[in-house]
Structures are given as C-alpha cells and as structure tokens.
Amino acid sequence: xxxxxxxxxxxxxxxxxxxxxxxxxxxxxxxxxxxxxxxxxxxxxxxxxxxxxxxxxxxxxxxxxxxxxxxxxxxxxxxxxxxxxxxxxxxxxxxxxxxxxxxxxxxxxxxxxxxxxxxxxxxxxxxxxxxxxxxxxxxxxxxxxxxxxxxxxxxxxxxxxxxxxxxxxxxxxxxxxxxxxxxxxxxxxxxxxxxxxxxxxxxxxxxxxxxxxxxxxxxxxxxxxxxxxxxxxxxxxxxxxxxxxxxxxxxxxxxxxxxxxxxxxxxxxxxxxxxxxxxxxxxxxxxxxxxxxxxxxxxxxxxxxxxxxxxxxxxxxxxxxxxxxxxxxxxxxxxxxxxxxxxxxxxxxxxxxxxxxxxxxxxxxxxxxxxxxxxxxxxxxxxxxxxxxxxxxxxxxxxxxxxxxxxxxxxxxxxxxxxxxxxxxxxxxxxxxxxxxxxxxxxxxxxxxxxxxxxxxxxxxxxxxxxxxxxxxxxxxxxxxxxxxxxxxxxxxxxxxxxxxxxxxxxxxxxxxxxxxxxxxxxxxxxxxxxxxxxxxxxxxxxxxxxxxxxxxxxxxxxxxxxxxxxxxxxxxxxxxxxxxxxxxxxxxxxxxxxxxxxxxxxxxxxxxxxxxxxxxxxxxxxxxxxxxxxxxxxxxxxxxx
Amino acid sequence: xxxxxxxxxxxxxxxxxxxxxxxxxxxxxxxxxxxxxxxxxxxxxxxxxxxxxxxxxxxxxxxxxxxxxxxxxxxxxxxxxxxxxxxxxxxxxxxxxxxxxxxxxxxxxxxxxxxxxxxxxxxxxxxxxxxxxxxxxxxxxxxxxxxxxxxxxxxxxxxxxxxxxxxxxxxxxxxxxxxxxxxxxxxxxxxxxxxxxxxxxxxxxxxxxxxxxxxxxxxxxxxxxxxxxxxxxxxxxxxxxxxxxxxxxxxxxxxxxxxxxxxxxxxxxxxxxxxxxxxxxxxxxxxxxx
Numbered sequence: 001x002x003x004x005x006x007x008x009x010x011x012x013x014x015x016x017x018x019x020x021x022x023x024x025x026x027x028x029x030x031x032x033x034x035x036x037x038x039x040x041x042x043x044x045x046x047x048x049x050x051x052x053x054x055x056x057x058x059x060x061x062x063x064x065x066x067x068x069x070x071x072x073x074x075x076x077x078x079x080x081x082x083x084x085x086x087x088x089x090x091x092x093x094x095x096x097x098x099x100x101x102x103x104x105x106x107x108x109x110x111x112x113x114x115x116x117x118x119x120x121x122x123x124x125x126x127x128x129x130x131x132x133x134x135x136x137x138x139x140x141x142x143x144x145x146x147x148x149x150x151x152x153x154x155x156x157x158x159x160x161x162x163x164x165x166x167x168x169x170x171x172x173x174x175x176x177x178x179x180x181x182x183x184x185x186x187x188x189x190x191x192x193x194x195x196x197x198x199x200x201x202x203x204x205x206x207x208x209x210x211x212x213x214x215x216x217x218x219x220x221x222x223x224x225x226x227x228x229x230x231x232x233x234x235x236x237x238x239x240x241x242x243x244x245x246x247x248x249x250x251x252x253x254x255x256x257x258x259x260x261x262x263x264x265x266x267x268x269x270x271x272x273x274x275x276x277x278x279x280x281x282x283x284x285x286x287x288x289x290x291x292x293x294x295x296x297x298x299x300x301x302x303x304x305x306x307x308x309x310x311x312x313x314x315x316x317x318x319x320x321x322x323x324x325x326x327x328x329x330x331x332x333x334x335x336x337x338x339x340x341x342x343x344x345x346x347x348x349x350x351x352x353x354x355x356x357x358x359x360x361x362x363x364x365x366x367x368x369x370x371x372x373x374x375x376x377x378x379x380x381x382x383x384x385x386x387x388x389x390x391x392x393x394x395x396x397x398x399x400x401x402x403x404x405x406x407x408x409x410x411x412x413x414x415x416x417x418x419x420x421x422x423x424x425x426x427x428x429x430x431x432x433x434x435x436x437x438x439x440x441x442x443x444x445x446x447x448x449x450x451x452x453x454x455x456x457x458x459x460x461x462x463x464x465x466x467x468x469x470x471x472x473x474x475x476x477x478x479x480x481x482x483x484x485x486x487x488x489x490x491x492x493x494x495x496x497x498x499x500x501x502x503x504x505x506x507x508x509x510x511x512x513x514x515x516x517x518x519x520x521x522x523x524x525x526x527x528x529x530x531x532x533x534x535x536x537x538x539x540x541x542x543x544x545x546x547x548x549x550x551x552x553x554x555x556x557x558x559x560x561x562x563x564x565x566x567x568x569x570x571x572x573x574x575x576x577x578x579x580x581x582x583x584x585x586x587x588x589x590x591x592x593x594x595x596x597x598x599x600x601x602x603x604x605x606x607x608x609x610x611x612x613x614x615x616x617x618x619x620x621x622x623x624x625x626x627x628x629x630x631x632x633x634x635x636x637x638x639x640x641x642x
Numbered sequence: 643x644x645x646x647x648x649x650x651x652x653x654x655x656x657x658x659x660x661x662x663x664x665x666x667x668x669x670x671x672x673x674x675x676x677x678x679x680x681x682x683x684x685x686x687x688x689x690x691x692x693x694x695x696x697x698x699x700x701x702x703x704x705x706x707x708x709x710x711x712x713x714x715x716x717x718x719x720x721x722x723x724x725x726x727x728x729x730x731x732x733x734x735x736x737x738x739x740x741x742x743x744x745x746x747x748x749x750x751x752x753x754x755x756x757x758x759x760x761x762x763x764x765x766x767x768x769x770x771x772x773x774x775x776x777x778x779x780x781x782x783x784x785x786x787x788x789x790x791x792x793x794x795x796x797x798x799x800x801x802x803x804x805x806x807x808x809x810x811x812x813x814x815x816x817x818x819x820x821x822x823x824x825x826x827x828x829x830x831x832x833x834x835x836x837x838x839x840x841x842x843x844x845x846x847x848x849x850x851x852x853x854x855x856x857x858x859x860x861x862x863x864x865x866x867x868x869x870x871x872x873x874x875x876x877x878x879x880x881x882x883x884x885x886x887x888x889x890x891x892x893x894x895x896x897x898x899x900x901x902x903x904x905x906x907x908x909x910x911x912x913x914x915x916x917x918x919x920x921x922x923x924x925x926x927x928x929x930x931x932x
Binding site: 335339341342343345346348349350352353355356357358359360361363364365367436439440443444446448449450451455457458459460461462463464465466467468469470472473474475476477479481482483484487488490491516520524577579580584598601602605606611614615617618619621622625626629 | 651654655657658661662664665666668669671672675682683684685692694697698700701742743744746747749750751753754756757759762765766769771772773774775776777778779780781783784800801803804805807808811836864865867868872883886887890891897900904907908911912915916919
C-alpha cells in the first residue's frame, strides 16, 4: 500500500472517530442539561405553590390559617400535605392525625431546628445585604416527591416555616419529538463514502483535501448541535409556559377564595416564582404573562457557557481528526502495540496520578475562576463562572492598613500582610535552622570529642517525632496560665506572657516550635558534608599558616555549598508550606495576624466554606512557588559553575 | 597543647549539652505528663503564691505522682484504641497499594524505553510542586461529595497511596537502575517471562529499596493529619493524629490523654526512624554530593 492510500485510510477513519466522539459528547452534554432543566422545573412548581400559600397566610389568625391551608391542599391534588411550624407550635397541618394547632413533639425537633436554620440564614442575608444563604430548602430524596420549606412570615415578622410535600409525578410538560440521530448518521455515511474517493497528497502539509475533510466534520457536528439546541430552546419555552399556566390557574383559585388578589397588570414582580433565595425569577409577570425579551435574555444567559462547551467539544473533534490526518494516531497505535508491556506496568500508577493528582489540580484551578461556596455548589457550573474576579479580589486589594488617631491598624485579612508574614516566617526559620544546624554540626565534627554518637542520636530526636505531636506539645508548653514557659519566666521574676494574644509573641511560638523540629535536618546534612571533606586539606592549610577563620572561609564553606544549597532550597519550600505548625500551635492568632498563606487558604475553604476563593488563593501560592522554583534553579546552576 | 584541647572541648560539651537539654525537654515533658495520671497541662498544683523552688519544681519534667492511669484510661474509656486501629489499617493498606503501584511503575521506567517515558517521569516530579491546599478542595469534592468515600478507609488510602507514588517511584527507579540487566537477559534466554522476572528476580533483589519505600508510604499515612481531619467526620472514624488533636483542640483539654496517646503513637515511628536514620541520611545526601 502506498503512502497516499495509507493517508486516505487514516483520514476516513479519523473522520468516523471524530464525528462519533463529537456526537456522543454533545448528546451527553445535552442530556445532562435537559435533566437539569427537568429538575429545576419540578422544583420551581413546588416552590411556587409553597410561596403562594405562605403569602396567603401571612396576616391571618390561627384558625383562619388552618382553614386556608387545608382548602388549598384539597383543591390542588399535587399538594400531598402541608404543615406550618411557628416556634414550638405546630400551627397548621393537613395531616388528619396531627390535630393542629398543638405543641411540637419530641420527634419533631428536626422541624424546630430547620426553622431556626432558615431564620438565621434569612437574618444573615438581611444583615449583610448580600444574598448568601438559601432560605428555601428543597429536598428531593424520594423520587416523585419534592419537599419544599419556605419561611412563614406572620404580620411582617419571621414566625416559622411552611413545609409542603409536593407530588411531581404527572404528565410530562415537555411534548417532545424523540431524539433523532438519523440525519447525522446518514451524513456520516455519505462523508465516509466521499472520503474514500479523495486523493490525499503526502507531501503538502496543508491542502484543499485536508481542509475539505475538516469542513465536513464541522458541518456535521454543528448541524447536529443546532438541531439539539433548537429542541432545547423549545423545552425551556415549554417549561416556562407550563409554569405560567399553573401560576394563572392557582392565582385565580386564590383570588376566587379571597385569599390573595390576582394582580391585573404586569408591572409588579411575581413573588411566587422565585429562586432558592426567594428572589423573583422575573420570567413570569404578576399577571401571568411572559415577557418575551426577559425569556430570550434568560435563555441566552443559560446557554452562554453551554455554547462554549460545545465549541470545546468541536475543537477536540478537530484535534482528533488532525491527529489521524497527519498520522499521529497511527504512530501512537503502533507505539502502544510495540511497548504494550511497558505501558501495562505504568498504567496503574498513571491512572492513580491522573485521577487523584492531576485532575484535582486542574479542577482546583478551574474552581478558582468560579464563585463556588458551600451554599451554591449545587448550581450549574455556568452560573458560578466569574472569570478573574477572585484573583482581582486577592491581588488587587491594597487595603493593607488604616491610619487612625491611635496609630496604624493593619488589616490582617489582606493577602499582602499574609504574604509578608509568610516570607518573614520562611526567612527566620531557615536562618535559625541553618545557623543552629551548622554550629552543632561543626561541634560534632570536632576530632576527639567524646560522646559524639550519643549527642547525635539525642539531637536527631526532634526530627523523629511526628510534627503534629511536636506542635501540640509546644502549644501546651506555651499555655498562658499553666504552661512551663510562663512558669520559667515567673521563676526569674518576670511577668507571664499571654503568648497567643500579641502578634509578635504569637509569631515567636511558631518560630520556637519550628526551630526546634527543623535544626536536626540541617545538622545531619551539614555533618554529612563536613565528614566528606578530606582532613589533609585542613592540614595543608594549617602548614601554610591559615588561621581557623580562613580555613572556615576558604575550605569549609565552599565545599559545603553543593550540599547546603539544595538543602536550603528544600527547607524553604517546606517552611513556606509548613501547615501543621502554624495551624496547631498558634492557629494564626491573634485575629488571623499570624496566618501563613497555606493555613489562610485552608481557613477560607473549610471555615468560611468559600471553596473557589480558597482555590484562587492556592493558585496564587502555586504561582509564587513556581516563580521561586524557576529562580532557584537558575541560582543553583550559577553556583554550580562556581 | 593538650590543655587547650580539653578547654575547647569543655566549651563544646557545654554547648552540646545545653542543646541536648533543649532537644529532650519537650519529650521528657510529654513523658512526665503521660505518667502523671492527671489531665491538666501543669505538672503539679502550684500554691497560691509560689516561690522560686515551687516554680522550679513545676517546670521539672517529673510528675507529682507516678501513675499509668492515663495509658489504661485512654485505651479503655476513650476511643483511642479504635483510632489506633483505624490508623493502622489505613497505613498498612496505603503501604501495600503504594508499594505495588510504585514497584510496577518504577520497573517500567527503569527497564523499558518507550514513548512518553520522560514525560511521565517529569510529570511525577512536577506534581511534587502542587500546593496541598489547592489539591485539598478538589480532593474533598471528588472523594467526599462525588465518590462518597468520606468516613471510609478506602478514601484515605487511595489518596495517600497516590500522593506517595512520585517519591517512591523515583527512589525505586534509582535502585532498579543499579541491578545489572544481564541477570534479566540470561533469565529471558532461559525462557522466563517478563512477569516471572519481575516477580522472582527483580523484586527480591530490590528488597532494601522496597523496605524504604514501604516505610515511607507507611509514615505518610501514619503521620498525616489534614486530609484525615477533612475526610473523617465522625468521631469513630478518626485516625490517631485527628484523635490526638481532638483531646487538646478547641475547648477540651485532656492533656494527660493526649500525652499518653502521643507516646503510644510516636514510639513505633521514632524507633524506626532512629533505627533507619543512616539510610535516610545517605538517601538525602546522595543526590547532592556527587
């Protein structure tokens, strides 16, 4: 078979593979998106009913509330049951066995807790004037049922919760034509046949035929995606219409019963149809009409990110196609076949690394570009995407201190403060480690010293103990009331120090702990290097009349350099990331002033639950280490030639 | 001349002894606390207005009464035994999985020349630079939220084993490289399969390196604190490090239990470390001094 034939076969195969890949991936994405829409639809209807009922009983007495709740429940077959909890009271219930109103029973404490939780979420949102915590709880643990909990407001005050069990089984609002793959598959077959008629030339990098193949691929992929997108838009419109119809029917019911008046114009916001923060969605006006431009804008916003994903899929397809056209795929296959044995050995470790190291790394960096927190992680990805905002907030905040009449007040939450603390922390620790390590190594390297081996083993002890235990022990020794260090100070007539209350003293606690556990490493490394320096060099120098200082300066230090520099480089990275000591000894006290970057990132993630912000913070740390690594290799290289 | 030497050494001994005291004091303090039979962070109860002697007595690492009750109680009244069991299971499973993954990969990297070999080795190296917290959040989401492996051994084990892989692979590869290829060639000629060679020849020859790898994997899991505290939420599933912090973190201050637990947890690690320190040090310096 000649080269052209070979290339042609590759191109046809590539076309098939890339189109199949694109179709499968796009279908998968559309399915996921449609599933999301169905879920939102179910929950939106339930939330609407719950909101409506809660509004209608806002200003009624207990008897009237109970009557209204049971009336509405009877009129709407989808509402299975409703309960209203106010404080310790079960105000109303449609379940016959409940006999509301009555006190909550012991088993119903969960309801009381939920009520308090929603109250505090609501207060948080009002207090901070940002919408941060969900105040509507939606629970879909049992298939076919949604349990919605909304705040129960009585006479303008938060009084408790209204919980509605909503049956979601019923007719499908989406009257859809089934998925159709016939057209793209027919086109694929046509393209494959056309492909076999092509003449590929082996010598040109780009020619018309190759462009034509790519064109065929893009045409088929986009045709299919457009078809699916239209169907999806139709679904969104149908969903909205279905909600609007339900809304109108229900609103008329309330109007007829005299519970809530139906709005006749479309100027006021629709308070029934809200998101989980009880903000009106604005897709349906108060009179039940659907504003066309809002709907279009909503769809546009909904699909903006999705369109990008589709483009990414198409790009992937083109990349695969190009790999086939230019013969990479064939070569990869050949390599895989030839070295099957080697790959079999590497695969388990590689899969582990890809799934649990490289994927989390990329996922973490992606997360940095969103505003994911504990409270909105259920939202679809595109709604959380905020671009570079996290990085702007971290790096662009220069509000480092405030000038007040009492002097300068530092802002300990600022990134640059934490960076400063981290740099000071790293430099002081490494300096202490190297100095103490060097002194002890020199001492232990003295000829004829007795008890060397014993000293060595004892001095190495701090390195052997797990560092989290060391940290907790030192935390105990620095205990402001009973700690031995304060006892020692008092023994010499000094005042006890509240170690964790001052910025400098708290920093010292970390420094002492880390100094204690890090000098043995330096000592051992330096001692090893010292012992490898030949004795006769010193003897020769002594004969030449060099004094001890000159011997140190011109023999010991230059010969230590190749060992010392990698050790320092390593210990800088270790100290920079020394999470356990800061976290366990001082905990960054006071007020987070002694936090280093890595503990700060941890606290942002697992105490404030701002996952995305913490991811961005960690990305910045990574970049700092990367830059350090880059310069460090250059410096090490420069010193090696010395 | 002899005079000067002794004098110099005296000074050295003073320096070394003071550092020895500094290095051992916290250790002795924990031991004293562990054998004190009480929970407070102070070793003795000070009188109302203590003088120099009483103060001095309180900083001496000597318990007021010798008692092993902390050791017995931490084991019987507290969940510590359970936590040690968790730690042991997780660490042993991590060791087995880690050594298996590292041995196979290192063997391939050492013996075969295949496309992607250099990239793969470089990837292992680069991954060591990823900061912990950047991995923490995605790992939490993947393991706890997606795979629902929170509060299980498996979740911790697979994460520990993979994080230990790069170091172990580099280390084992270095050792495999020193095993002459002739041995394998002659075995191949004798008709042994690759798998037999790996299993019967390479692994037994690499025993010392595998031992170090296993120790490293074990220590990674045994001493790990952050991931365990995030993955293991319920008290019964704590590993020993998380449990020890539980004794003295937040609002509880059971220093006696903490001290006794620390001694139990540290003993095997410190013993192994002091026993193997020579290899560790030669491993650390081998790369830098050429």
